[in-house]
Amino acid sequence: MKNAADSDVQRMNRMLPPLPERMRPTDLEDYVGQRHLVGPGAVLRNMIEKGTLTSFILWGPPGVGKTTLARIVASSLDREFYTLSAVSAGVKEVREIIDKARADRSSVFGQGKGSPILFIDEIHRFSKSQQDALLGAVEDGTVVLVGATTENPSFEVINPLVSRCQVYVLKSLEAADLQELLDRALQKDVLLSGMDIQVRETEALFRYSGGDARKLLGILEIVVDSARSDGKIVIDNKLVTSCLQENVARYDKGGEMHYDVISAFIKSVRGSDPNAAVYYLARMLDGGEDPLFIARRLCILAAEDIGLANPNALLLANACFQTVQNIGMPEGRIPLAEATVYLASSPKSNSAYMAIASALEKAALTRTAPVPLYLRNAPTKLLEELGYADGYKYAHDYPGHFVDLEFMPEELAGTCFYHPAENRHESVLKSYLESCWPKYYGQPSEGSDKD
Numbered sequence: 001m002k003n004a005a006d007s008d009v010q011r012m013n014r015m016l017p018p019l020p021e022r023m024r025p026t027d028l029e030d031y032v033g034q035r036h037l038v039g040p041g042a043v044l045r046n047m048i049e050k051g052t053l054t055s056f057i058l059w060g061p062p063g064v065g066k067t068t069l070a071r072i073v074a075s076s077l078d079r080e081f082y083t084l085s086a087v088s089a090g091v092k093e094v095r096e097i098i099d100k101a102r103a104d105r106s107s108v109f110g111q112g113k114g115s116p117i118l119f120i121d122e123i124h125r126f127s128k129s130q131q132d133a134l135l136g137a138v139e140d141g142t143v144v145l146v147g148a149t150t151e152n153p154s155f156e157v158i159n160p161l162v163s164r165c166q167v168y169v170l171k172s173l174e175a176a177d178l179q180e181l182l183d184r185a186l187q188k189d190v191l192l193s194g195m196d197i198q199v200r201e202t203e204a205l206f207r208y209s210g211g212d213a214r215k216l217l218g219i220l221e222i223v224v225d226s227a228r229s230d231g232k233i234v235i236d237n238k239l240v241t242s243c244l245q246e247n248v249a250r251y252d253k254g255g256e257m258h259y260d261v262i263s264a265f266i267k268s269v270r271g272s273d274p275n276a277a278v279y280y281l282a283r284m285l286d287g288g289e290d291p292l293f294i295a296r297r298l299c300i301l302a303a304e305d306i307g308l309a310n311p312n313a314l315l316l317a318n319a320c321f322q323t324v325q326n327i328g329m330p331e332g333r334i335p336l337a338e339a340t341v342y343l344a345s346s347p348k349s350n351s352a353y354m355a356i357a358s359a360l361e362k363a364a365l366t367r368t369a370p371v372p373l374y375l376r377n378a379p380t381k382l383l384e385e386l387g388y389a390d391g392y393k394y395a396h397d398y399p400g401h402f403v404d405l406e407f408m409p410e411e412l413a414g415t416c417f418y419h420p421a422e423n424r425h426e427s428v429l430k431s432y433l434e435s436c437w438p439k440y441y442g443q444p445s446e447g448s449d450k451d
Contacts, residue, residue: 172211
């Protein structure tokens, strides 16, 4: 009889969707985690309750409820809901959805319901042209865009699109959230609620899930399936570990561990520790991280943290990226290690990074500051008569190929953005700048940062 019962359960399990899908919540009351966004008085809950929906991007690791939250928002507001996956959709599909949304919105049935919601999963995978195709529809309200991404939108989504959306950060689920999900699955799932399951230990379940709800429920399903023939199922750390066969959480390139390890890698290179840096590089490679992702980070590190202290660092990092792109893995691990050790062992300077950050801040406040007339081009007679290019001094006509001329707009005259750091390479630059601009570089700069 027991075998027959087991066969019935297995047959039912094959007919049902996977446990994570069965347990997907349909309203905010069943939604677990992200209380800073959906708790009482939180921004997304207020948006839903007031019906004032604006475009937004959900940024966070996998399995924390981005897609579920988007669906709950749409159902709560009774909006049309369209979805695209950036992995498979192109510009053609984007435009088709926008045309359909525009038609539905203008129809008799669509009037009064508010703009349809267009949910784009993994929006960071959209090309620039695909993202450009969304701009008009988002700006004129044809659709309310809800994007989901595991990557920083500041780097992976074009600025015009980011500026039209609020960005909300979702966090990995905490132990209390995971416990709530576990209890709910055991009590309410159509299959598990009818089984005799006792959970004695949760440490392995939670550790392997890495704050990912989908992974937690997937692991629970694997454990239950593996132990079902024993009748009563007692879940402990030993059973979970043996069922998973290997430590799947040692490095999750899509989850919380991904962010921890890459952060440690970056900080080790910045902190000039080649041993720790190459260790974290090995952790990432062993865990299956995209080697080009690592190579891109090395290029950023070379420019941001080493910069003018060793200009060759950026050349080597870029050569590493191209080499890894050309030869692939496993040989790509060698140039990655070479670049990692070289960058970690190089002197550090963020003077160029600080200079552009300061200049961007000032540029945002002085967008209309006129360029001095003598620095403007004068391609026509009219512009010559207006004084364009009049008074410009050609540097190569002067001793040392330098002439003292104010290049800043008048209201920014005398502003200094670049402060050389104290290292061998920048000492050479500083000596030259002191000879040219003693009024700026004749004395130690307050903004100088030391290695």
